[in-house]
């Protein structure tokens with residue numbers, strides 16, 4: 001089976017094997033050594049000297065942690081949205097009582113830094129900007145470097161959903177002055193679901209000191225205190241997923257980040273060129289097409305659901321459909337984590353073979 005959805009992603013055998021180890025005391029020395037090693041490696045991958053906290057939770061909890069640890073009810077927030085996950089980030093902030101102002105761009109397009117500049121100019125009371133680095137629902141990667149520059153011109157906090165990018169697409173957290181960056185273990189990290197990793201810089205901790213949104217399980221100050229003082233997590237961690245993450249980070253270190261980014265770029269190009277060679281059309285504006293997920297228009301006369309079913313049942317290839325308003329309209333190939341050009345060439349061949357059967 002080729003699992004080519006944008007997460008959970010396939011897990012290499014040696015990482016799967018690492019998970020089968022016996023439990024250890026999460027309040028003992030062995031766990032402390034494990035979390036310290038992983039955290040240092042993650043800081044390298046996040047390209048940050050700030051803190052990286054590991055939550056036993058999915059990516060959405062990391063997004064929620066970003067919001068509740070830096071903001072207070074009533075805070076005006078600019079939510080830049082280019083798809084379903086940008087909307088989710090805005091929804092979370094709204095649910096906790098932030099005064100959310102949405103700056104929405106057409107799905108398939110990136111956010112325009114100029115428009116963000118305009119919005120920040122028009123509303124000087126904004127405290128933070130929420131933004132998605134890589135919008136998995138539309139297959140678009142935002143120009144986060146430019147966006148962050150604009151946000152910092154206005155000296156605002158920037159909270160970044162990098163769930164499907166960091167570790168696979170370059171995101172130099174410190175250089176781009178990203179205050180909070182969030183990801184999840186089941187994406188480019190070649191690890192099973194279960195962990196969310198969140199970075200916090202000094203600026204984010206200053207916001208934490210004033211933030212009044214309710215938080216308990218996701219209190220990052222508590223996570224930092226336990227990590228710094230004891231080398232532990234406040235609550236019972238998903239120990240097996242920590243084992244897996246440790247093995248994955250060793251693989252990542254061996255391959256090196258630049259080579260990983262390059263491999264994702266080559267693999268994504270193979271996906272784009274491959275589907276275009278079949279006469280299919282990319283959903284996103286191509287200059288901003290993601291290196292971790294390719295979104296493709298369902299061609300006229302093709303039942304996308306049926307296409308996915310044929311791919312799954314007859315070709316052993318599992319792809320994703322569209323989310324929200326894109327359901328039935330697009331399909332998506334995930335190519336993040338443990339993936340090569342050869343894998344994607346097989347996927348393209350399978351799509352070619354499956355298409356005739358999916359025509360109405």
Ligand code: PMP
Pocket residue numbers: 006007058059060061085132134135136137161162163164184
């Ligand atoms: N943001 C983005 C960009 C994502 O791709 C995802 C997962 N597809 C999430 C947030 C949510 O992560 P999770 O499903 O792990 O909660």
